[in-house]
Amino acid sequence: MSEYLTVEGLAKRWPMQSVEISFSLAEGGTLALLGPSGCGKSSVLRMIAGLLSPDAGRITLAGEDITRLPPARRRVGMVFQDHALFDHLTVEDNVGYGLVSQGMRRGEARERAAEWLERFGLGGFSKRRPLTLSGGERQRVALARTLAVSPRLVLFDEPLSALDAELRRRMQDELRAHQRSLGYTAIYVTHDVAEAEILADSVLRMA
């Protein structure tokens, strides 16, 4: 059975270190990449997203070889550690950004955004600006933005490390629940063993 996502021999070399990794993931599956900081796990994510070009290897997603595709065409979403919201846009325009990229009318995109925000408990936040939100709220907006375009794969780069412990625990449960109910395929990068085990079905340790 061919897997939904296969990563074969994905490698990158830097002067001081190198990383090489292979794994596969079923549709709807979750994987945690676990390792100390600096071991290259974020780079792996970025290679899968297309933000970093690998020295070797192949990535296949839903039967398509995406190794050479530009990031915009891979239908891969990514949630960043610092949320990376677009400060110059309102929350609803942030969430609807990807939809507008695909050609949706702005009005319609905003309606869809409102739905997503509702789903994340942020109803009424539409016209707010990212800079006025708290960490947890920003996290959710970032997730909404990523999910709104129905990506085939969602990558999480240390999504919770910027949050305080209490919020973090809550968000771990939330993320897990979301993933189960929406059924997207996810890879999480984290350095926290416990978090890895909560969020994902399988864990891949990186040196």
Added chain:
Amino acid sequence: MNGIARARKRLCLEWTAVALGATALCLSVLSFAVPAARSVSAAFAAPAGTIAPVGDSVGNSVGNSVGDSAAMLLRILASLKFTVSQALLSSALAVAIGLPAGFFVARREFPGRRALLAASGVPLCVPPMIVTLAFVLFYGRQGTLNSFLMGAFGLKNPPITFLYSFAGIVIAHGFYNFPVVLRTVSQVWERLPREEEEAATLLGAGPFRVFRTVTLPRLSGAILSSAVLVFLYCFFSFIIVMTFGGIGGTSLEVELYRAARSSLDFRMAGAIAIAETVPALLIVVLYSRLGRRLSADTEGTRPPRPRLAPHGFTERLALAGYLAFILAFFAGPLLSILVRSFVVPSGAFTSIRGHSLGLGQWMLLLSRSNFAPAVVNTVRVAVPVALISTLAAVAYALAEDAFRDAFPRERSPLALRVAPLAPLAVSSVALGFGWGLLAPRGNAFFLVLAQSAMAWPFAWTQVRSSLDRIPQSVRDAASLASSSRLDAAFRVRLPLASRGIVSAAAFSFAISAGDASLPLVLSMGKFENLPLLLFRLAGSYRFSEACACTVVLALICGVVFFAMDSGGKAEGEHV
């Protein structure tokens, strides 16, 4: 219209904008490269019909001994040392004054803060001749300061006499240029993340140590870039150096001016242009190598930290003291120009403080039939220059980003990094000389191009530093969520850099508005703008009117800067 068509249409518009930007960039680069190459090539192949130099040129002259030529060459080398040292010290002074100003403007709220920031654009548009007059009016032997001190302490001789010396040059340069440092540094300072400083404080570092070890390294990129701009300005400074510089001194720029414009020894002019440009280019190259490393630290589009009122007595005192200092030593000379514009000629008087003041000269200026057209011409040219320079700067910055995305591991080639700053390494006299040799039929089109060539490097520094502040993660998020990298640039990166883009436009406007030499070099028949009018007034005894003209020019630029500063309240505010 369905989704795909809409996306395609948007892409189409974006590519049109790119085409416009690329055109602007090509025009700007050519408008620099062609006259620069022409002026330098004169050294190797004198243009047809060069006048055989009647004076001195190295090696062959009429009636001039070889000894004199050798002496002149030695003097030129000595003058290079003089020029470099004066420029270095002036930059250091500008940074020394500009840093505290940057702090206060970035982090504290006080009355006049916005005015100070707006005023920082003014020196760009005030012609150097007026600058010297301003400093003389204030610091001169019969200037405001000396008159005050002599009157207050009953002295016979003016106590402050540093003006006509090396110190005078450095002080005039430093005070005139500190606003560049102020503006660049404050924009970065107000966005520095406070966590690092707070962490250092909690670890027991006193405020100075925090500044030295945490803040200063993060500011070093901004400090360095503004210092380089100031250095280049001082390096090519000509009128200030000559007026204050001690008698008989020579600088490369003076010799170039002479060769290109009075002795008409074009080969010599070409040679000097090369001799001048090489050290300047070296500085630019050096800066490019250092600059990249330093600017990597300034990521973060956090909003400007809230500005507090100065707290504590010492801080209030320091602020008040510093403001008084700025008012006296920077605003003082500029205000002297304002006062001079009101001086109305009348009968006998003993000192400028005894002059009668009135609106007479202002009325005379404003009622001149060529005044309003001069104002219109100034704006009519400055706006397209601002447009083209900014477009060129944005196009180049985006091209750099695209290159970096495509080849992330390689450092961009030196040529790419030096290219936008290269026009700053060539003096305006040299460029004017080159334009003169090309001798196009002067018209406004060429003027706009020539000025854009001059202004786009400044525009680029503003755009570049704004774009560099966007965190990598935001760039990545935009790449993933947009329909293409170009789309990401237009919908996310450029809006987030809007502050820098507007700043670029304002700088370009000021540079164009303040330029009198290019219209002359291009021999534009009926054209007259404010700086040209100013220059003509000063050249015909009408100094009060010339000062009034300067005030008008400064006001126009001040308004542009003020509008720009108020326009973007917080970076990232969507229009």
Added chain:
Amino acid sequence: MKARFLRAALIVCFAVVLFGGCAGRESGDDAKALTIYAYDSFVADWGPAPELAKRFEAKTGYRATFVSCGDAAQVLSRATLERARPEGDVLVGIDNNLIAAARAAGVLTPYKPKEAERVVAEEIRLADDWLLTPYDYGYFAIVFDSASKIMPPASLEDLTKPEYAKKLILMDPRTSTPGTGFLAWTVAIYGKDYRSYWQRLKGSILTMAPGWDSGYGLFTSGEAPLVISYTTSPAYHLENEKTDRYKALIFPEGHIAQAEGMGLVKGARHAKAAKAFIDFMLTDEAQSVLPLTQWMYPVSETVTLPDSFSAAPMPTNALTVDSGEVSAAIEPAMSVLAK
């Protein structure tokens, strides 16, 4: 929607402005047109050009366009660069210092205007073959601020006295005509010993200003009581400012004269109109425009000088120096000052 509109507006603006800029082209060929290259203050609004153009057109029907090239050397420079295909028809402003260079450049062709013999006195003539025709002349002099508390000097040597330390504003001969004029003066008076004179003068010089404008600006701001300028400067102040505070000092040893000339461009496209202009410039109609705009003496002696010119003293002795000698003296003099 709004952004799209803004973008479109921007593009339209850009295009308009870009092409609008081109619209400022000079008018094309025209039998009645004439292009005259002159230095900047000649062409300025309060210079002679506007009035001269008006009177010239009224008299002859030719339309003169004055183009400013900067200073006189730039006029020559531009003409030289255009030599193969001259755009200018007349060059205005070539003075006695530049005449050798003008001749060497070969951009002018001799033309003797109609009334030349009658109007232009022999002493003022610039060239025997009438390569250049003088239209006005003046004398350099030290101008003195009578409101200062010092005794006015009576000779170049006087200027070196210790009581005048830092009280003299000069201009750099490398970049300014009055600067060259003063240098020529020292060469005329001291001959081969001009270097030692400059050595003695050093202490008196406050600054070598880059141009007359900054130097004179410093003077009228009270920085120093003595400046090198023209004998006619007081006339300006009397006429426009109603003050006789500034006085031109006459030195018995003599003053350097500067005569400004105009010439017909070799291969000019509108030679007929150009000749008509040069003829016109010697008529009293044209010459009478000059005093109050140029602040120089018109060559024509039949023009009544305005009252304010009474404040301009006449030198008893006019001096001239060969321009080659003056050019050769620049470097040595500057070297002396630099030490």
